[in-house]
Amino acid sequence: MKNSGLDLTKGSVLKVILAFAWPIMVSNIFQQLYNTTDTMIVGNFLGENALAAVGSTAAVFELIIGFTIGITNGMGIVIARYFGAKDDVMLKKSVAASITIGFMVALFFTVLGWIGLYPLLQILGTPDNIIHQAYHYIILILSGLLITVSYNLGAALLRAIGDSLTALYILVFSAVLNIGLDWLFVGPFQMGIKGASIATLIAQALSTVLCWTYIYQKRQLLIPKRNHFRIDKNLYRDMLGQGMSMGLMFSIVSIGTVILQTAINGLGVYIIGAQVTARRIQAFFIMPMTATASAMATFASQNFGARQYERIIKGIKRASLVVVIWAIFAFLFLAFAGKGLTILISGSNQTELLSASQLYIRLTTPFYPILGLLFVLRNSLQGLGFKRLPLISSFIELFGKIIFVVFIIPKLGYLGVILCEPLLWVPMAAQLYIAYRKKREYFKSYRA
Template identity: 45%
Template sequence: MKSHSLLEGSIVKGLLWFAIPLFFSNLFQTLYNTVDTILVGHFLGDASLAAMGATTAIFELIVGFATGAGAGFGIVAGHYFGAKDEAGLKKSIASSLVLSALISVVLTITAYALMPALLHVLNTPADIFAQSLTYIRIIVLFMTITVFYNLSAGMLRAVGDSLAPLAFLFLSCLINIGLDILFITRFHMGVAGAAWATIIAQFLSTLVSLGYIGLKKRILIPARHSFVYDKALVQDLGGQGLSMGFMMSIVSMGTVILQAAINNLGTTLIAAHTAARKCGSIVMMPIASVSAASSTFVAQNKGAVQYERIVEGVRISNRLGIGIALACALFVMPLNQPIIHWISGSTDPVVLQNGGTYLLVNTPFCTVLAVLLNMRNALQGLGKKIVPLVSSVIELVGKFLFSFLLIPVFGYMAVIWSEPLIWVAMTIQLLWAYSRVPEIQALKKENRTDFVYDE
């Protein structure tokens, strides 16, 4: 197997080598929607920006499931790669393709049919309802593209290649920006133009990714005999992929509930929250990239039965994540309102003040989020399926309580404080769960948790 491995050598260098391309991949992925937000806000106004923002939670719910499932399938593939089992790797990919096709069909039909009712449940304001429905229905109609892109990217990363998906996304991001400008400013297609630009760019990214696998990563192409029903493998893939998909969906369901409460606060606050969330998602990207690298690192080393290396890798990932979070907070906090203006194009003081306050409160708590994401990804890499789901349920319950008990009383300030406080509770649960992993406990009992791999 010629792909890059995280099984030996410097842990810091290995994690950074893997995380930096992941960061830029996430950056370009986020730019799809951020560029949409900037152009819609500047050229179409606050109402159209709010129309997109009102669907953000639904978009994250659907895409989150696809992303989680692809990452889960990739973790199983990473176990086989770490164990140097090429036949098992190809079988896992074959089964992943079949499961991804089924997921695509179910997601597309269900989401498209239920979308009008869901927007009503979310209390989408009447003056932006039509625009919101148009935008999100175009997105969900082509969910197959999103599912298979995430699957191909997940498999490449499972064998240590995080650079190729970066190159594909960079090209597609440029295309997306060009199409955004063309569809919104020249063809005057409104929010539908932003949706079509995103879909076309993702489609091209998927084609290039699959072509690269066919030419350069043939280890990821299953043979005909790999398409056999293996009950244990399907259960492993289903358990890991669906658990991560549902975990991401549960997280997004909490965001959907929160979005419904925000939608009751009016169009202006929806616009403020949309702009603040876009900035927040960019801040989270380098943190999430380190944690995603940690997931692949742990998965490969679990396959190779190198638990001492896993412990040290998790420790280093936490330190890297916290350091990055502090640096981001120091940059964002002094520029909170200018950032909101740059993203939204709005000069409304209500938009600027509320969006700026969101950034002032949330960005310092990204240090907690860094540990949360690292621990959750490490547990997933270890093959733990239930613990991350419990973490997501904590988030869902927390957002439910904020939405129905606190936001009606305290307004947008309760929205601002909801996620930081929930992150603290989730992090405590995940740290406890990690400390209870039998292999980790055994190492601690033997006093074998102080390792240095970076000489």
């Protein structure tokens, strides 16, 4: 193959995983800057109510965007398999299928959002004094969903062939631009909360153009021709199955978060602000774990296509060690730096907000090693083409959050909100580990 990326089927297992993972991690950091910059600038310029408005939309945003990102990543796993198998024809056909499916998904969710977003915010119990700000913030971002899907599909294609570095360069540029536009629109231009949405859309649009221009000029193996767009029922079934599986996994988790948001919204503006601040901090510190896990999806898929089964098992062990070591570091660091980060991101000195945010950090960080193992196992199983097993862990989380919202949070209040997810990580990780053990024995007996 010409113009190929990093071949994860060769070389030192740990080195290729880390070489592939670190650009994903840095990309995720700058991707998170989109949301965190909105939070910081909105909180500092517009106050606690505007901060709560952004926070109240977080679960809905994760639900819609998470599903579309899941679909593109899932289709990227199929593409990585054909790349590992060195099958140029099926690679181009799978790219063509991913473009068609991605466009339809973006269009569907854009229309669905226009129709149902405001009623959904009402159902979630968004406080009356912030619901209009929340709606105007999220509806603008949702209107640019085709841009978001286009970028994430392009990045997924590059990662499928082992090129996680190019997407990083593009995202760094657009994230820096987003920070500047956020400050300009919300601050000097006084565009309010809408300014943060517009800044995000402009930055994402530029990253999309740059990403696909690079693919067209430098990665011709990913450019399908007209004949590759002919519908292959088996291929589309595989692409949709893998994409929907990962998309549903993301969305089921996000549905649980949306349900949890209803309980959070009933606890007041300061608690909403504390929750969004603490989760922004958490999002940054779990990024090395999510990046390693994302690398494992591509690593497992490429090596599955190349029939390197023993290499896959070795890779899962190495990745698990990496995420546990990082989780311990994050726990120790946040024990000392949590308060300062809370003040920095929230832009608030309100005692209730700061105390609630710090309590969230103190109680969740001891569970980070379990969360890291959960990420690695879930992504590895997805990369191996097991569509249903990772979904089970997502359903565990969904039903667990429903139980917490109905029975536990009404009694424990915000403490119940904090304990909900960490306690659910334990059975989720256990289910995935049991599933992996069974499949590992299968691969040991099946390897060439």
